[in-house]
Amino acid sequence: MKKLIAVRNLRLCTKDCLCLYVCPTGASDTENSVIDTTKCIGCGSCAGACPSGAISMVPLDYPPQQKKSEAVLAPAYALANAKARQEQAARQLAAAAEGDGLYRLLTAMARSVRLVNEDLLREAGYMLPQSGNAHALLQRLADEPPGPAFPTAAARSLLARLPNNDEP
Amino acid sequence: MRAICPICGYVYDDAAEGVPFASLPDSWSCPMCGAPKLMFEPEAAPAAPAAQPAAAPLADDDMQQLSAGALAALCSNLARGCEKQYKEEEAALFRQIADFYTAAAPAAEDPSLEGLAALFRADLDGGYPGLSAAAKAGGDRGTQRVCVWGEKVTNMLYALLARYQREGEAFLQDTQVWVCSVCGFVYIGGAPPELCPVCKVPAWKFDKIEGRRPA
Ligand code: SF4
Ligand code: SF4
Ligand SMILES: [Zn+2]
Numbered sequence: 001m002k003k004l005i006a007v008r009n010l011r012l013c014t015k016d017c018l019c020l021y022v023c024p025t026g027a028s029d030t031e032n033s034v035i036d037t038t039k040c041i042g043c044g045s046c047a048g049a050c051p052s053g054a055i056s057m058v059p060l061d062y063p064p065q066q067k068k069s070e071a072v073l074a075p076a077y078a079l080a081n082a083k084a085r086q087e088q089a090a091r092q093l094a095a096a097a098e099g100d101g102l103y104r105l106l107t108a109m110a111r112s113v114r115l116v117n118e119d120l121l122r123e124a125g126y127m128l129p130q131s132g133n134a135h136a137l138l139q140r141l142a143d144e145p146p147g148p149a150f151p152t153a154a155a156r157s158l159l160a161r162l163p164n165n166d167e168p
Numbered sequence: 169m170r171a172i173c174p175i176c177g178y179v180y181d182d183a184a185e186g187v188p189f190a191s192l193p194d195s196w197s198c199p200m201c202g203a204p205k206l207m208f209e210p211e212a213a214p215a216a217p218a219a220q221p222a223a224a225p226l227a228d229d230d231m232q233q234l235s236a237g238a239l240a241a242l243c244s245n246l247a248r249g250c251e252k253q254y255k256e257e258e259a260a261l262f263r264q265i266a267d268f269y270t271a272a273a274p275a276a277e278d279p280s281l282e283g284l285a286a287l288f289r290a291d292l293d294g295g296y297p298g299l300s301a302a303a304k305a306g307g308d309r310g311t312q313r314v315c316v317w318g319e320k321v322t323n324m325l326y327a328l329l330a331r332y333q334r335e336g337e338a339f340l341q342d343t344q345v346w347v348c349s350v351c352g353f354v355y356i357g358g359a360p361p362e363l364c365p366v367c368k369v370p371a372w373k374f375d376k377i378e379g380r381r382p383a
Pocket of ligand 3: 348349350351352353364365366367368369
């Protein structure tokens with residue numbers, strides 16, 4: 001079984017086409033520049049040959065999520081809730097702002113706080129979409145949707161698509 | 169004297185500049201990252217034996233509960249995790265759930281700039297020192313890194329808000345507001361910095377925030 005597949009970053013690719021010459025299966029030679037995952041055998045030749053660092057070898061399986069201690073999670077969650085309040089306040093203040101400068105500043109702040117919060121929660125046990133934590137959350141949401149507008153189908157679809165790495 | 173920018177580490181050296189740091193106007197800001205003069209720290213500050221702030225106590229179960237707004241960030245973070253793995257469809261599904269929670273987050277009551285500044289202040293005074301101490305005690309390097317970045321970004325937001333309250337719209341006239349799409353650092357200037365002073369990504373990772381009526 002192959003463990004890796006090649007993925008080309010179209011933004012970095014300069015179309016020098018060295019990868020075409022080294023690929024043993026022709027997987028990298030496609031009209032839309034997206035490497036054919038069914039043909040790719042994960043040999044890594046193209047990634048090594050690419051002068052632009054445009055090809056990554058992406059693993060098919062990911063490791064279990066690193067365990068986090070309760071003593072870190074409690075203050076991390078409290079901080080995450082504080083960040084959420086800031087984001088909400090910044091968004092409302094931006095919507096009500098009269099000046100264009102204030103509108104831009106507060107819009108930037110709402111976005112900034114969200115990014116900081118994403119980073120915080122990633123480290124608080126939600127790094128991998130394939131983790132047991134992510135699965136447990138999705139399962140809870142699918143079983144007991146938090147409201148009539150909740151996209152239950154999205155949660156179910158994610159449960160079906162993503163493996164649970166922490167399952168024994 | 170030498171003064172250091174707490175955000176990007178830029179050093180202002182009186183001897184080299186010819187103008188003493190103390191006599192710079194309050195409106196002066198770091199030439200590298202835009203941090204205001206008031207945030208600078210003297211270089212020789214004796215590293216106070218950090219009085220380890222106690223980690224926030226596990227007061228009650230509420231602390232363990234993530235609010236709707238926090239769940240929105242949790243899910244948009246998982247969407248990014250999928251994007252990094254080139255799983256676009258999964259990313260879109262997580263974004264649907266994130267959008268549900270963003271809309272479900274309860275409105276802030278009487279939000280004000282002062283109130284927002286106080287929320288930033290509370291993180292700087294309590295939230296980050298507490299989390300950072302817990303992470304240090306537990307040898308959690310990832311969370312320590314989150315604290316370093318988050319604290320710098322929050323410091324900057326606090327300073328920018330204070331500056332806007334002092335100077336009003338004039339502060340942002342004829343200039344742009346930029347957000348680092350990786351760490352959230354906010355920069356005011358005609359063009360983004362060459363490297364993000366907090367997370368060191370290049371200028372193209374910065375997003376320009378457009379006004380209501382893009383020119
Ligand atoms: S070698 Fe790299 S830069 Fe050249 S075409 Fe292939 S992916 Fe693009
Ligand atoms: S990893 Fe090997 S098989 Fe896959 S596209 Fe690159 S060269 Fe071809
Ligand atoms: Zn950054």
